[in-house]
Amino acid sequence: xxxxxxxxxxxxxxxxxxxxxxxxxxxxxxxxxxxxxxxxxxxxxxxxxxxxxxxxxxxxxxxxxxxxxxxxxxxxxxxxxxxxxxxxxxxxxxxxxxxxxxxxxxxx
Numbered sequence: 001x002x003x004x005x006x007x008x009x010x011x012x013x014x015x016x017x018x019x020x021x022x023x024x025x026x027x028x029x030x031x032x033x034x035x036x037x038x039x040x041x042x043x044x045x046x047x048x049x050x051x052x053x054x055x056x057x058x059x060x061x062x063x064x065x066x067x068x069x070x071x072x073x074x075x076x077x078x079x080x081x082x083x084x085x086x087x088x089x090x091x092x093x094x095x096x097x098x099x100x101x102x103x104x105x106x107x108x
Contacts, residue, residue: 014081021049022085023057025067031056035078046084047074053086061088 011028014020019038022030031052042048050063062071064085071087 012083014083016081019049019078019080019082019084021052022067022083023053025085035080038078044075045078046072046076049084050074050086057086057088059088061086063087 011020011022011030014032017036018032018034020030020032022028024030038045038048046063050061053059053061053063063074064071064087065083067085067087072084
Protein backbone atom coordinates (compact mmCIF):
# COMPACT_ATOMS: atom_id res chain seq x y z
CA UNK A 1 0.00 0.00 0.00
CA UNK A 2 1.36 3.42 -0.94
CA UNK A 3 1.54 6.48 1.31
CA UNK A 4 1.28 8.72 -1.74
CA UNK A 5 -1.24 11.56 -1.53
CA UNK A 6 -4.41 11.34 -3.62
CA UNK A 7 -4.01 12.40 -7.23
CA UNK A 8 -6.42 15.27 -6.66
CA UNK A 9 -4.13 16.79 -3.99
CA UNK A 10 -2.21 19.80 -5.21
CA UNK A 11 1.57 19.57 -5.13
CA UNK A 12 1.66 22.82 -3.13
CA UNK A 13 0.03 21.19 -0.07
CA UNK A 14 2.94 19.74 1.92
CA UNK A 15 2.29 17.94 5.23
CA UNK A 16 4.04 19.15 8.37
CA UNK A 17 7.44 17.56 8.99
CA UNK A 18 8.02 16.90 5.30
CA UNK A 19 9.35 18.59 2.18
CA UNK A 20 8.54 18.01 -1.48
CA UNK A 21 10.98 17.98 -4.33
CA UNK A 22 9.15 18.44 -7.63
CA UNK A 23 11.13 16.76 -10.39
CA UNK A 24 8.62 16.93 -13.23
CA UNK A 25 5.68 19.30 -13.25
CA UNK A 26 3.46 17.71 -15.88
CA UNK A 27 2.70 14.90 -15.38
CA UNK A 28 3.17 15.57 -11.70
CA UNK A 29 6.17 13.69 -10.31
CA UNK A 30 7.74 14.56 -6.97
CA UNK A 31 9.42 13.11 -3.90
CA UNK A 32 7.93 13.68 -0.47
CA UNK A 33 10.65 13.29 2.15
CA UNK A 34 10.38 13.40 5.95
CA UNK A 35 12.65 16.19 7.21
CA UNK A 36 14.03 14.09 10.08
CA UNK A 37 15.23 11.47 7.57
CA UNK A 38 16.75 14.13 5.34
CA UNK A 39 18.63 15.73 8.23
CA UNK A 40 19.98 12.38 9.39
CA UNK A 41 21.46 11.68 5.94
CA UNK A 42 23.42 14.83 5.25
CA UNK A 43 24.82 18.13 6.49
CA UNK A 44 23.58 20.16 3.51
CA UNK A 45 20.05 18.94 2.78
CA UNK A 46 19.35 21.40 -0.06
CA UNK A 47 22.48 20.27 -1.85
CA UNK A 48 21.36 16.68 -1.32
CA UNK A 49 18.02 17.48 -3.01
CA UNK A 50 19.94 18.62 -6.09
CA UNK A 51 21.93 15.37 -5.97
CA UNK A 52 18.69 13.36 -5.82
CA UNK A 53 17.32 15.26 -8.82
CA UNK A 54 20.44 14.55 -10.82
CA UNK A 55 20.42 10.85 -9.83
CA UNK A 56 16.79 10.38 -10.81
CA UNK A 57 16.59 12.50 -13.98
CA UNK A 58 20.21 12.30 -15.16
CA UNK A 59 20.21 16.04 -15.96
CA UNK A 60 22.25 18.68 -14.16
CA UNK A 61 20.12 21.23 -12.37
CA UNK A 62 19.57 23.39 -9.33
CA UNK A 63 16.97 24.09 -6.70
CA UNK A 64 14.26 26.77 -6.77
CA UNK A 65 11.26 27.69 -4.64
CA UNK A 66 9.11 28.01 -7.78
CA UNK A 67 9.60 26.57 -11.24
CA UNK A 68 9.99 30.05 -12.77
CA UNK A 69 12.07 31.66 -10.01
CA UNK A 70 15.77 32.10 -9.38
CA UNK A 71 17.69 29.15 -8.01
CA UNK A 72 18.19 29.27 -4.27
CA UNK A 73 21.35 28.98 -2.20
CA UNK A 74 22.14 25.38 -1.30
CA UNK A 75 23.86 25.94 2.05
CA UNK A 76 20.69 27.00 3.88
CA UNK A 77 18.35 24.89 6.00
CA UNK A 78 15.19 23.23 4.75
CA UNK A 79 11.84 24.87 5.41
CA UNK A 80 9.25 22.77 7.24
CA UNK A 81 6.54 22.01 4.67
CA UNK A 82 8.96 23.32 2.04
CA UNK A 83 8.22 22.96 -1.65
CA UNK A 84 11.32 22.81 -3.83
CA UNK A 85 11.65 22.47 -7.60
CA UNK A 86 14.50 20.78 -9.40
CA UNK A 87 15.24 23.13 -12.28
CA UNK A 88 17.46 22.48 -15.28
CA UNK A 89 19.21 24.78 -17.72
CA UNK A 90 16.07 24.96 -19.81
CA UNK A 91 14.23 26.38 -16.80
CA UNK A 92 14.59 30.02 -15.79
CA UNK A 93 16.77 31.17 -12.93
CA UNK A 94 20.30 31.48 -11.76
CA UNK A 95 21.90 30.86 -8.42
CA UNK A 96 21.37 33.68 -5.97
CA UNK A 97 24.13 34.30 -3.46
CA UNK A 98 22.42 37.28 -1.82
CA UNK A 99 20.55 35.23 0.77
CA UNK A 100 22.11 34.89 4.19
CA UNK A 101 23.10 31.47 5.53
CA UNK A 102 21.04 30.26 8.44
CA UNK A 103 22.52 27.30 10.35
CA UNK A 104 20.57 24.15 11.11
CA UNK A 105 18.64 21.69 9.06
CA UNK A 106 15.09 23.01 9.42
CA UNK A 107 13.63 26.50 9.36
CA UNK A 108 10.17 27.24 10.70
